[in-house]
Amino acid sequence: MTTATETPKLKAKDFQVPHPNDWCPGCGDFGIINAIQQTFARMGLDPSSVVMVGGIGCSGKAPYYVGSYGVHTLHGRPLPFATGIKLANPELTVIAAGGDGDGLGIGAGHFVNAGRRNVDMTYVLFNNAVYGLTKGQAAPTLPMGLQTKSLAEPNIQMEINPLMLAFASGFTWIGRGYSYNIKELVGLMQRAIEHPGLAYLDVLQPCPTYNNIHTKEWFAGKDLEEVRPRVRPLPEDYDGIIEQGASEEDVFAKMNDFIAMAHEWGDYIPTGVYLENRSVSKFEDRISNRMPSYADASPAGRPIADADGITRTELARIFEELAIN
Amino acid sequence: MGSNGKIQDIAWRTGGPQGSGIDTAALIFSRSCGLAGLELFGRREYYSNIMGRHSYYDVRASDAVQTSHRDVVDMLTTFEAETLLRHYTAVCPGGAIVYPNTEADVPLSIATFLDERFTADIAAELESQGLPPTTAGAIESARARGVLCYEINFDEIINDLAETLGVPYKIAARARNTLAVAVSTAILEFRRDIVKQALEKQWPGRQKIIDMNVEAVEQAYNYTREKLDLSGFIFRLDASESTDKRIMVNGNQAVALGKLAGGLTMQSYYPISPATDESTYLEAHAEFPTRDGGEGYVLVVQTEDEISAITMAAGAALTGARSSTATSGPGFALMTEGIGWAGINEVPLVVTLWQRGGPSTGMPTRNDQGDLLFACNAGHGDFPKIVISSGDVIEAFYDAAQAFNYADRYQTVVVHILDKALSSQSRTIPPYDLDQVKIERGEIAEPRGLTDGKPNGEGAFHRFAFTESGISPRTLLGQPGNAHWMTGGEHTPQGRVTEDPIIREKMMEKRARKMELAAAEIPVDEKFKVFGDREADLTILTWGSNKGAVLEVLDKLEAQDASARLVQVRLMVPFPMELVAVLESAKPLVIVESNFSGQFAQLLRQQTGITPDHQIVKYNGRPISGEELLRAINEIREGGADSRIVLRNPYQ
Secondary structure, three states, X not given: OOOOOOOOOOOHHHHOOOOOOOOOOOOOHHHHHHHHHHHHHHHOOOHHHEEEEEXXXXXXXXXXXXXXXXXXOOOOOHHHHHHHHHHHOOOOEEEEEEEHHHHXXXXXXXXXXXXXXXXXXXXXXXXXXXXXXXXXXXXXXXXOOOOOOOOOOOOOOOOOOHHHHHHHHOOOEEEEEEOOOHHHHHHHHHHHHXXXXXXXXXXXXXXXXXXXXXXXXXXXXXXXXOOOOOEEEOOOOOOOEEOOOOOHHHHHHHHHHHHHHHOOOOOOEEEEEEEEEOOOOOHHHHHHHHOOHXXXXXXXXXXXXXXXXXXXXXXXXXXXXXXXX | OOOOOOOOEEEEEEEEEOOOOHHHHHHHHHHHHHHOOOEEEEEEEOOOOOOOOEEEEEEEEEOOOOOOOOOOEEEEEOOOHHHHHHHHHHEEEEEEEEEEHHHOOOEHHHOOOOOHHHHHHHHHHHHHOOOOOEHHHHHHHHHHOOOEEEEEOXXXXXXXXXXXXXXXXXXXXXXXXXXXXXXXXXXXXXXXHHHHHHHHHHOOOOHHHHHHHHHHHHHHHXXXXXXXOOOOOOOOOOOOOOOOOOEEEEHHHHHXXXXXXXXXXEEEEOOOOOOHHHHHHHHHOOEEEEOOOOEEEOEEEEOOOHHHHHHHHHHHHHOOOOEEEEEOHHHHHHHHHHHHHHHHOOOOEEEEEEEOEOOOOOEOOOOOOOOHHHHHOOOOOOOOOEEEEOOOHHHHHHHHHHHHHHHHXXXXXXXXXXXXXXXXXXXXXXXXXXXXXXXXXXXXOOOOOOEOOEOOOOOOOOOOOOOOOOOOOEOOOOOOOOOOEEEOOOEOOOOOEOOOHHHHHHHHHHHHHHHHHHHHHOOHHHHEEXXXXXXXXXXXXXXXXXXXXXXXXXXXXXXXOOOOEEEEEOEEEOOOOOHXXXXXXXXXXXXXXXXXXXXXXXXXHHHHOOOOOEEEEOOOOOOOOHHHHHHHHHHHHHOOOOOEEEOOOOOO
């Protein structure tokens, strides 16, 4: 949970970088990176306290285009890197970013297990249903039977529903946005960052180069008989918030609502906050409950040497335990 | 000294199905000897199995420090047929086998877990002696070699115990392990009061359990005195006069403690034999006091796989936390991509590699040193890395701490390579000296803070600045004003991806310079150690846990008025070129390794062109003993030995 400071001094351009961006013209990634920069500025975050952690692929380059600490990691591994960073220094605001192939294909094991921990950080998944940087192979979110332009044949593997996977894995905040609705995205990102636990933000985006099916026009519903955007906010009466101490019955009802909504696809793809579960403790608190000193000094901050550079560790008690005579 | 004035050295073995309390029995025996001021060397052999498969435990108790196990033991204490059948050949003439009367005459076929090969070999061996394929045959065979075989009616003792204590048989039967240990110590005429003290140490504060077991010792000693004929048994175990404080640690514990001393604050791991015990020991001792009266801790995180373990540790290291992970071959294989990432991003990261039999699943709980070249070459592409090796539980502690200093100083991955033999080998040693544990964090940049009124007024920090030494002062994530990028791609000093040929060359050269620096700076005695007669021609070179067996060989050779020296290599990468001068006079040069192909010999040849005159290897999954190594060395000394000698023992 990182909260906004009261008097934001920074502008989005303070989070911009001087070097050029090598994404394709019209790439949905631009909308997401804009939203990230605007969110940080709006929240008044200190760039030195923010760490952007990227995977591999076009989206994995996101950290380069943000003027904060940026860590470009390995294919599929942004979540464990981000987890290590956050657990070692909980004062940092940690945002992991990666594509659908990165997070749901090669990194699926980390995706699921990150949910079990509920570390306080945000995972933004750039969801365009293709492997862009390797020239358009089917990604785990490409529906079965579709044939994007690089595919020799229609896709014969089933698609993953990332919202459902996040839900089943235990993510305590789940939202979906659209890369060309930046205003809405900024609001979602802020809520995701402010959520005290692991937040999953699924951002639908066109890949203008390789996904010739889920195009900007498709998301805008230009092909529909009655033209209207497919990506529209969740119904006004939808409420995905599970309060702390909610009854089992309430939780169950919300879960049912979630499942129904997470399966919406086709003519209506809802955007907004699908789930905000405030009833699950974050990993950092579970650690502090077990080891109170964790809350006093982080692994990064705990002094380990004395003034003479000798270890501060005392092992007398353990030596007593191991004593043989 | 023993009562006969000679240095006593008793090798005791017990075994049984996993989960049946063998470790407890061995611990009671060890504690008893430890309380008697004796030095101990223990080792545990076990299957990759939870319950039922055979495991065994060796305890060697002596007035002097012992550094190796013995294949030939003085006493074998068994509870069931399989242990008896597996180990009856290991008992020396004049030694003793203790076995329950219920197992006195059962067929080989009852030991269903015995490998077919093993069963066939024993049957053939017994047949050749005209003996039946039964435990009775095995006992007779041992007797014929002069081994004393003591049949014990445990049920009778347990009944007596139940009666004395007024408890049901079932309750009294829980003391079976203690009974067996006490029968062996009684046969060894070891002081029973010390065994009783050991029970108090074993179950501190649990008076009811202690009382029952104390009574069990009493009954066992009485039974032994009344029922057994000890004439002819030549071994005695006397208490030593030494009152020096000792701790008993195994390799996993030594490394865990070394990491705590070295300032580890976060360890991530995925369960894998034989590395797991290190991490679970850390977790069980995660909170500890600091020497200035504060609180210390290590955060241990069990991850979903080894990829997560290494990348999580790398992420933690970026914040300035001293972090590490521990694994074995299969897990290390998964970690290699993360190791490369840490290499190109110059992340101080410690990876503890507990070798076991490979490839693939191999032999998960057996010893091997077949990962040396893999460790030295782990990760694709060229990047600097440090590989260190420890030979015993003392070195393992100080090396585990020192690994962090290397990692911080040279900003790269340090692989601390150890082996299964060391992981499950326990020794009595003086408590470690924390005053010797220095913490050196290397070059860390000062935070720039706000410049030009902006958080990053001067632009991104040059994390990978080109320097003469190759070391660029590193920033820690979160340092005010030092924001920059990191990437697994080749990068500019600011950490931005580049494919520029000049920058590429300069970065490769910068990283490589760190290794030249390490090679020049690291003191020679951290690179390798020489033991024995430094002027000797006969040079035995080894690494890792084999060190103990070679040290024993040096002792034995000295007793034969033969001189030899041990060169124990501790730094593998960067390779210690100072070895060339040391090995110039080696004649013959013998390299001892626990792997098939002689991986260190390959490394030595690659780096120096030196080839050994003889290679002694063992790759059956069991550690090298001083005894078998001595035989091989003597063969070489006598001349005419093959250039490659394989140590084999079918009964381990």
